[in-house]
Amino acid sequence: MKRTLAEGVVAGDVRAASRLMRDVDDGLPSAIPELQALHRRTGRALVIGLTGSPGAGKSSLCDRLIGLYRRQGKTVGVVAVDPTSPFSGGAILGDRIRMQEHATDPEVFIRSLATRGHLGGLSRAAAACVTVMDAMGKDVVIVETVGVGQDEIDVAGLAHCVVVVVVPGMGDDIQAIKAGILEIADVFAVNKADREGADRTVRELRAMLELRHATAGPTAAELLHHGLAAAGHGAASTAPAAPVWEPPIVKTVATQEQGIDELARAIGSQLAWLDETGQRPLREAARAKAEFLAILRERLLASALDRLERERGQLDEVARRIAAREADPWSLAEELVAR
Amino acid sequence: MKRTLAEGVVAGDVRAASRLMRDVDDGLPSAIPELQALHRRTGRALVIGLTGSPGAGKSSLCDRLIGLYRRQGKTVGVVAVDPTSPFSGGAILGDRIRMQEHATDPEVFIRSLATRGHLGGLSRAAAACVTVMDAMGKDVVIVETVGVGQDEIDVAGLAHCVVVVVVPGMGDDIQAIKAGILEIADVFAVNKADREGADRTVRELRAMLELRHATAGPTAAELLHHGLAAAGHGAASTAPAAPVWEPPIVKTVATQEQGIDELARAIGSQLAWLDETGQRPLREAARAKAEFLAILRERLLASALDRLERERGQLDEVARRIAAREADPWSLAEELVAR
Numbered sequence: 001m002k003r004t005l006a007e008g009v010v011a012g013d014v015r016a017a018s019r020l021m022r023d024v025d026d027g028l029p030s031a032i033p034e035l036q037a038l039h040r041r042t043g044r045a046l047v048i049g050l051t052g053s054p055g056a057g058k059s060s061l062c063d064r065l066i067g068l069y070r071r072q073g074k075t076v077g078v079v080a081v082d083p084t085s086p087f088s089g090g091a092i093l094g095d096r097i098r099m100q101e102h103a104t105d106p107e108v109f110i111r112s113l114a115t116r117g118h119l120g121g122l123s124r125a126a127a128a129c130v131t132v133m134d135a136m137g138k139d140v141v142i143v144e145t146v147g148v149g150q151d152e153i154d155v156a157g158l159a160h161c162v163v164v165v166v167v168p169g170m171g172d173d174i175q176a177i178k179a180g181i182l183e184i185a186d187v188f189a190v191n192k193a194d195r196e197g198a199d200r201t202v203r204e205l206r207a208m209l210e211l212r213h214a215t216a217g218p219t220a221a222e223l224l225h226h227g228l229a230a231a232g233h234g235a236a237s238t239a240p241a242a243p244v245w246e247p248p249i250v251k252t253v254a255t256q257e258q259g260i261d262e263l264a265r266a267i268g269s270q271l272a273w274l275d276e277t278g279q280r281p282l283r284e285a286a287r288a289k290a291e292f293l294a295i296l297r298e299r300l301l302a303s304a305l306d307r308l309e310r311e312r313g314q315l316d317e318v319a320r321r322i323a324a325r326e327a328d329p330w331s332l333a334e335e336l337v338a339r
Numbered sequence: 340m341k342r343t344l345a346e347g348v349v350a351g352d353v354r355a356a357s358r359l360m361r362d363v364d365d366g367l368p369s370a371i372p373e374l375q376a377l378h379r380r381t382g383r384a385l386v387i388g389l390t391g392s393p394g395a396g397k398s399s400l401c402d403r404l405i406g407l408y409r410r411q412g413k414t415v416g417v418v419a420v421d422p423t424s425p426f427s428g429g430a431i432l433g434d435r436i437r438m439q440e441h442a443t444d445p446e447v448f449i450r451s452l453a454t455r456g457h458l459g460g461l462s463r464a465a466a467a468c469v470t471v472m473d474a475m476g477k478d479v480v481i482v483e484t485v486g487v488g489q490d491e492i493d494v495a496g497l498a499h500c501v502v503v504v505v506v507p508g509m510g511d512d513i514q515a516i517k518a519g520i521l522e523i524a525d526v527f528a529v530n531k532a533d534r535e536g537a538d539r540t541v542r543e544l545r546a547m548l549e550l551r552h553a554t555a556g557p558t559a560a561e562l563l564h565h566g567l568a569a570a571g572h573g574a575a576s577t578a579p580a581a582p583v584w585e586p587p588i589v590k591t592v593a594t595q596e597q598g599i600d601e602l603a604r605a606i607g608s609q610l611a612w613l614d615e616t617g618q619r620p621l622r623e624a625a626r627a628k629a630e631f632l633a634i635l636r637e638r639l640l641a642s643a644l645d646r647l648e649r650e651r652g653q654l655d656e657v658a659r660r661i662a663a664r665e666a667d668p669w670s671l672a673e674e675l676v677a678r
Binding site: 036039040053054127281284285286288291292295296297299300301303305318320324325328329330331333334336337 | 630659673
């Protein structure tokens, strides 16, 4: 009997893994039972989220982390959601060539995801890639995203440890972090730290973290554990106050291989803290929630659109009628939801 | 009889508009019939998308455009989705104060949206705000987003004209544009054009646009009109090749009020082109599609989660069971979708 893709993945077959991820991308129904079968084989990999603005040097850091983990004898998977990442083919030629050293390493599995054309299914696709890489036995899975936008924040929710990468001397970026990214950071990497202003950036980050703490707002851990439920869906969680993780701030110069060991140690210490404080199960539940919501959202939409096209004609025609004010989008959506 | 919120909005009542947008944000079911009633009263406003990286100066440009349109006697609405925007409260105090001149202008209506806690409903909320502002009679509605991430690209789909703001001397940013934003740009603003490298940035953008044209890839207009359907959902559209709009590139220095007239003229010429070439209905349909998908996605998720919690217990408990491998997220999602 021919073995399933899931069996191939568990056996470490790279081609089966690639095929399954492509099937997921293409939205083939046959991918679902494979992923279902893989779910119980997952939970072993350490998932690291790497996020930050374009140009912060996430890909170079990722490259260095791959090298470090490989020297420790660990196998590595990379899911690149960042459109500017050389892993996704978005970067300049020089970067792409530099990455080739890992591209030929059979123990490094790299998969890039397009950021367009997913109808919001980007985090679902990312979740599936993490599942496949975990199931095929990768010790570490790095998910690289651009740190702006809800979709990307959702993707970060798949990680055990979220590393937010910033660069010195960009006051505006600090503002961006403040607004959306601070809450999800477990570790800060101030990359390109040989630039002027690195120490100031470190101080600003530290001040922001302290301010946050002092004003008794929700901690990063609390937001991550309870944020989705509290913010978007009914009653806020009333769990007792969780112990607080203070995100370390590490200076790195990825291109010079500086600070990479420290960064890896900071990641390791956060994971050790999760275990020591008994926070690990909460974090795993938060990851599961992020994954489940991503899957649910995208499957619901695809299913509703199928029904719409069967009953109401092509989406383009429906859109034309909405634009002509012959129908309104709220009623059409309610009608589909009511079924 | 007390008038409905929708009636208040149509009468130009600012408090009714604010209230309705807050109800939308809070996910109150009572908001839906109000929005349904408003839909037929919309379609008059010109919707301008303003997007780009944090620090590109989108808010300053927005501020200048407000001033320009106000001098032309037009009323203006602003929907700020950018977490770094002073409109959203994310920026430094100086910026915020500078904006106050418009905050006290009764003909300028500003509404900011949080980028967290929307469970992917960000573009739905933005769509609702545009609807309300359009219905209350604003001549121009500016939607300000950060130009990275699928959610933000979806929001840009609500606009008649998308202005992508870039700054000189950021090679990485050009790459980011190339990867995700180029397709949706109707007009480029090279802001902070008094900085070194502005002309080079203009040349790079022009080269990218020409390259794109030469390789006969889909044009911006084609992608916008057919992109969602083609990329995410079944068969690609086979519409005949649409006439091609060449995005103009305008140099601006928002803080010095330079280039603002040219920018507004570029926006105006793109809109005139839509009318002259008969592309306007296609664009309106694309806008309606973006809006409909945003609404549908979020309503489906909310409805499915309600059902889940009724039948399977709280989402947190479901997540815990997934994390413990007692259930898998794909099966749970399929089960909910199958209803």
